[in-house]
Amino acid sequence: MNTLFDKIWDAHTVKTLDGGSCVLYIDRQYIHEVTSPQAFAGLRQRGIGVFRPQQVTASPDHNIPTQNQHLPIAEPQSAEQVATLERNCAENGITIFPIGSERNGIIHVIGPQTGLTQPGMTIVCGDSHTSTHGALGCVAFGIGTSEVEMALASQCILQSKPKSMRINVEGELGNGVCSKDIILYIISKLGTGGGTGHFVEFAGSAIRSLSMEARMTICNMSIEMGARGGMIAPDEVTFEYLKGREFAPKGEEWEKAVAYWKTLCSDEDAVFDKEVTFDAADIEPMITYGTNPGMGVAVSGAIPSGEELDATSRVSFDKSLNYMGFKAGDKMVGKRVDYVFVGSCTNGRIEDLRAFAHFVKGHKKAEGVTAWIVPGSKEVERMAIEEGLRDILQEAGFELRQPGCSACLAMNEDKIPAGKYCVATSNRNFEGRQGPDARTLLAGPLVAAAAAITGVVTDPRELM
Amino acid sequence: MRNKFTTLLSTAVPLPIENIDTDQIIPARFLKATTREGFGENLFRDWRYDSNGEPKADFVMNSPIYNGEILVAGKNFGCGSSREHAAWAIDGAGFRAVVSSFFADIFRNNALNNGLLPVTVSQEMLEAIFKAAESNPSTQLKIDLEAQTIEIEGTSYIESFEIAPYKKQCLMNGYDDVDYLVSIHQEIKDFEQKR
Numbered sequence: 244m245n246t247l248f249d250k251i252w253d254a255h256t257v258k259t260l261d262g263g264s265c266v267l268y269i270d271r272q273y274i275h276e277v278t279s280p281q282a283f284a285g286l287r288q289r290g291i292g293v294f295r296p297q298q299v300t301a302s303p304d305h306n307i308p309t310q311n312q313h314l315p316i317a318e319p320q321s322a323e324q325v326a327t328l329e330r331n332c333a334e335n336g337i338t339i340f341p342i343g344s345e346r347n348g349i350i351h352v353i354g355p356q357t358g359l360t361q362p363g364m365t366i367v368c369g370d371s372h373t374s375t376h377g378a379l380g381c382v383a384f385g386i387g388t389s390e391v392e393m394a395l396a397s398q399c400i401l402q403s404k405p406k407s408m409r410i411n412v413e414g415e416l417g418n419g420v421c422s423k424d425i426i427l428y429i430i431s432k433l434g435t436g437g438g439t440g441h442f443v444e445f446a447g448s449a450i451r452s453l454s455m456e457a458r459m460t461i462c463n464m465s466i467e468m469g470a471r472g473g474m475i476a477p478d479e480v481t482f483e484y485l486k487g488r489e490f491a492p493k494g495e496e497w498e499k500a501v502a503y504w505k506t507l508c509s510d511e512d513a514v515f516d517k518e519v520t521f522d523a524a525d526i527e528p529m530i531t532y533g534t535n536p537g538m539g540v541a542v543s544g545a546i547p548s549g550e551e552l553d554a555t556s557r558v559s560f561d562k563s564l565n566y567m568g569f570k571a572g573d574k575m576v577g578k579r580v581d582y583v584f585v586g587s588c589t590n591g592r593i594e595d596l597r598a599f600a601h602f603v604k605g606h607k608k609a610e611g612v613t614a615w616i617v618p619g620s621k622e623v624e625r626m627a628i629e630e631g632l633r634d635i636l637q638e639a640g641f642e643l644r645q646p647g648c649s650a651c652l653a654m655n656e657d658k659i660p661a662g663k664y665c666v667a668t669s670n671r672n673f674e675g676r677q678g679p680d681a682r683t684l685l686a687g688p689l690v691a692a693a694a695a696i697t698g699v700v701t702d703p704r705e706l707m
Numbered sequence: 708m709r710n711k712f713t714t715l716l717s718t719a720v721p722l723p724i725e726n727i728d729t730d731q732i733i734p735a736r737f738l739k740a741t742t743r744e745g746f747g748e749n750l751f752r753d754w755r756y757d758s759n760g761e762p763k764a765d766f767v768m769n770s771p772i773y774n775g776e777i778l779v780a781g782k783n784f785g786c787g788s789s790r791e792h793a794a795w796a797i798d799g800a801g802f803r804a805v806v807s808s809f810f811a812d813i814f815r816n817n818a819l820n821n822g823l824l825p826v827t828v829s830q831e832m833l834e835a836i837f838k839a840a841e842s843n844p845s846t847q848l849k850i851d852l853e854a855q856t857i858e859i860e861g862t863s864y865i866e867s868f869e870i871a872p873y874k875k876q877c878l879m880n881g882y883d884d885v886d887y888l889v890s891i892h893q894e895i896k897d898f899e900q901k902r
Binding site: 257258260261262263264266268277278280281284285289291294305306320321323324327369370371373385386387388389390392393396397398399400401402403405435436439440469471535537555556558559562652653654661671673674675676679680 | 723724725726728730731734735736738739740741742743753758781782783786787788789790791792794809810811812813816817820821834871872873874884885886887888889891892894895898899
């Protein structure tokens with residue numbers, strides 16, 4: 244009567260301390276330049292090294308430029324952070340995928356892509372979107388830098404076991420509805436704190452029907468409803484995706500692994516602390532109108548009145564709309580769009596670029612729209628070029644950039660100017676996330692494509 | 708060894724906004740340091756300063772009448788990114804505790820790992836604190852970690868709060884998780900062997 248989450252968590256619990264804190268063993272740790280330097284400094288201060296360097300993999304991604312990656316990083320602080328990561332990896336025998344190398348990319352894109360991420364594992368990274376890896380049936384979650392240091396020092400972290408939650412999405416998805424719409428819909432219903440304290444398993448026929456990459460988009464954003472992480476039981480889609488990837492098991496090892504992975508599912512009588520079910524048919528292409536990912540509506544819909552909110556929540560709601568320059572009750576369709584950003588660990592994989600490119604094929608980018616199409620990894624970039632997606636994009640007036648986190652959090656030069664509206668396929672629409680006073684509307688690649696060729700918020704189904 | 712946390716008696720800095728995310732606490736563009744120091748000056752940067760770096764008069768941290776070591780904020784405080792820089796910034800600005808009716812998980816862990824105490828109170832208590840601070844900015848809050856209680860001094864408002872026993876011991880004694888995990892290396896190696 245165990246949940247999938249219980250099975251993996253319990254198998255990795257070295258010991259449980261009085262009061263419930265678990266010493267949790269970590270199979271795989273990913274690190275990047277922003278949240279690791281202080282952890283390595285801590286190790287040096289203590290005079291200790293990395294406990295299991297072969298279980299740690301690094302990729303600079305957060306503040307690297309997405310153009311001219313062959314040149315040194317111009318911004319001195321970013322350059323210093325990336326150099327520090329390289330130095331720390333070299334000193335401690337950690338594998339790093341440097342900028343411009345064929346395996347470089349956003350750490351949450353390259354983990355699955357290289358086969359380093361596998362079902363049944365525990366995975367941590369100093370980044371909340373580590374939940375992405377849960378799509379392959381592992382327990383993966385974001386941690387702070389003190390915990391990065393713990394994992395480097397001992398391959399373990401101390402953690403209370405979260406409660407369990409299952410979110411079922413049943414039925415068939417409508418035309419023009421993608422996995423980003425599913426997760427934006429779920430967060431709009433449950434709120435940004437709806438999953439706090441819980442680890443979420445996504446299930447149901449609509450989830451099963453999704454490709455591996457589409458599942459990653461869902462798990463990626465489980466943190467946006469406050470969940471500790473999200474996961475999906477591995478199945479044939481998972482095995483098919485992993486087979487033959489560079490670091491996936493091979494030959495006899497592969498057979499053994501698959502046999503084990505097939506046991507990774509919630510027992511039929513497993514009881515969850517919380518369970519909710521949604522009907523896939525209710526989900527339409529989604530977009531956000533406010534400053535947290537829970538503030539989402541159907542593209543064809545309107546901003547809520549806010550009348551049902553209590554006084555305290557209403558203050559935050561009004562503050563949010565004021566920041567966005569929107570009014571309660573406004574229709575979303577027709578709102579001006581200045582920028583379109585396609586990329587990030589949420590929607591920067593090859594399927595996202597395909598969806599965007601095929602949608603804009605035969606159209607032209609709207610005048611007045613600046614679009615940044617940023618592949619999630621060097622491999623995604625390579626595939627986009629080989630498949631002819633770059634040509635399609637260029638024909639329609641779009642440029643394919645080089646991989647990185649880019650305008651998702653605007654740590655590099657890719658910043659949205661103050662007051663401008665950006666339809667972004669990333670994960671957060673917080674105030675200033677894409678640059679001081681920038682206004683973000685989160686959406687999937689199809690809604691982004693429809694906005695890019697019309698210059699206004701548009702229901703993609705109208706153009707299909 | 709960190710500073711030990713036992714009791715705290717202080718005025719509060721009220722921030723009655725819900726869902727304050729870590730991008731507001733410390734915007735990403737300030738995450739480029741390789742040390743833990745210096746984040747305090749950029750705490751709530753874009754709410755606290757305008758684009759010319761001038762303090763915004765209407766932000767509570769710029770108000771001459773509000774100060775103290777306890778930050779009080781609306782529900783779902785610390786949602787968003789896992790950046791520990793958020794906890795470093797709050798700590799660096801001189802706060803020792805944050806009070807809210809609801810904390811995001813990763814932020815709570817990050818705070819605890821830096822000796823910054825997150826205190827979860829009921830929505831009613833939170834409203835009472837906001838009201839008390841608004842009507843009298845010199846209102847003091849008393850946090851007793853040993854007893855796990857928080858009270859508004861001079862009123863009957865007192866509540867107990869929860870904290871994991873292990874984390875409580877760490878805070879009260881200034882212990883650190885890394886030291887502990889390194890001390891059990893042999894147990895971890897044994898675990899690896901028998902898997």
